[in-house]
Amino acid sequence: MSASEPPNTPVDWDGIDPNVPNVARMYDYMLGGKDNFAADRDLVDQVLRESPWVQAAARHNRQFGGRAVEHVIRELALTQFIDIGSGLPTQDNVHQVAQRACPQACVVYVDIDTVVACHARALLATDEATIFVVGDVRQIDKLLHEPEIRELIAWDKPVVIVMVAVLHFVSDDHDPAAIIDTLWSMLPNGSAIIFTHACTDGVSADEVATLTQRYRQTNAPVYARSKQEILGLFGDKWTWLDPDRGFDDKLPDEPRRVSDGLVPVQFWRPHPDALIEETAGNFIGGVAVRYEPNTTAA
Numbered sequence: 001m002s003a004s005e006p007p008n009t010p011v012d013w014d015g016i017d018p019n020v021p022n023v024a025r026m027y028d029y030m031l032g033g034k035d036n037f038a039a040d041r042d043l044v045d046q047v048l049r050e051s052p053w054v055q056a057a058a059r060h061n062r063q064f065g066g067r068a069v070e071h072v073i074r075e076l077a078l079t080q081f082i083d084i085g086s087g088l089p090t091q092d093n094v095h096q097v098a099q100r101a102c103p104q105a106c107v108v109y110v111d112i113d114t115v116v117a118c119h120a121r122a123l124l125a126t127d128e129a130t131i132f133v134v135g136d137v138r139q140i141d142k143l144l145h146e147p148e149i150r151e152l153i154a155w156d157k158p159v160v161i162v163m164v165a166v167l168h169f170v171s172d173d174h175d176p177a178a179i180i181d182t183l184w185s186m187l188p189n190g191s192a193i194i195f196t197h198a199c200t201d202g203v204s205a206d207e208v209a210t211l212t213q214r215y216r217q218t219n220a221p222v223y224a225r226s227k228q229e230i231l232g233l234f235g236d237k238w239t240w241l242d243p244d245r246g247f248d249d250k251l252p253d254e255p256r257r258v259s260d261g262l263v264p265v266q267f268w269r270p271h272p273d274a275l276i277e278e279t280a281g282n283f284i285g286g287v288a289v290r291y292e293p294n295t296t297a298a
């Protein structure tokens with residue numbers, strides 16, 4: 001169960017209504033972007049007055065995504081990415097980070113929001129190896145069968161699913177564990193999920209309730225979960241990249257996998273010169289690997 005369970009709110013993903021705070025635009029504002037309206041900024045300002053740590057947590061979340069892309073290319077040699085809940089284009093978008101490390105990398109961006117779609121089609125899908133598709137993570141099976149995705153991605157090779165700060169928009173009613181399980185069934189062996197989720201650990205019940213209440217005013221309620229609940233979404237089949245390995249360490253012959261690789265995102269393989277801020281609350285994240293010995297493809 002989520003720590004706090006707002007009622008199911010009808011979500012309007014198609015209307016560009018400047019008066020309803022929109023989670024993609026609010027996140028853009030938190031990261032210092034300009035693609036947002038007064039209603040987005042007002043609500044973020046209120047959230048930050050009540051929970052100032054949220055801004056650093058958002059920044060750490062974004063930086064984690066970039067680091068994790070670099071690491072899966074280097075350590076797992078993976079070069080195909082499907083970034084679900086990609087958000088508004090900002091700095092160091094997945095295809096830019098990936099293609100810097102591996103020019104052949106291909107990236108599918110996916111988001112449910114038509115505001116994001118307009119920007120992403122113009123600013124992200126700028127080469128043949130980078131496309132944008134409108135889709136819903138809650139319909140993961142349908143999404144991964146979209147013809148444009150089938151065409152770009154080679155399904156006999158491992159794939160990286162990027163689900164950074166998106167699964168906390170999925171209520172228990174929409175069964176996030178089943179989404180992860182479907183990915184296990186559909187992805188070739190050796191695939192990975194770059195994952196983060198808003199976490200309630202270390203945050204008081206009152207503060208969680210207030211944050212939840214604020215996000216009920218947006219186009220997408222948030223369902224923050226405890227670390228135990230988040231780890232539980234993966235069951236016991238997935239293993240995790242060791243979050244403690246440094247980028248400059250010599251690569252092991254086999255990637256080092258651990259049974260629990262979810263940590264506050266700023267502590268996941270930080271760059272040696274990074275300023276690591278402790279924050280009152282956190283996104284937690286890690287890289288889950290679909291690995292079955294003696295299997296080449298799912």
Ligand SMILES: C[S@@+](CC[C@H](N)C(=O)[O-])C[C@H]1O[C@@H](n2cnc3c(N)ncnc32)[C@H](O)[C@@H]1O
Nearest residue numbers: 024027085086087111112113136137164165169
């Ligand atoms: C906080 S932003 C995260 C952006 C980016 N992944 C990052 O972390 O930098 C969350 C994004 O998830 C999208 N989203 C929310 N629910 C979704 C769903 N059911 N399917 C696909 N995208 C969704 C929102 O539209 C928004 O753009």
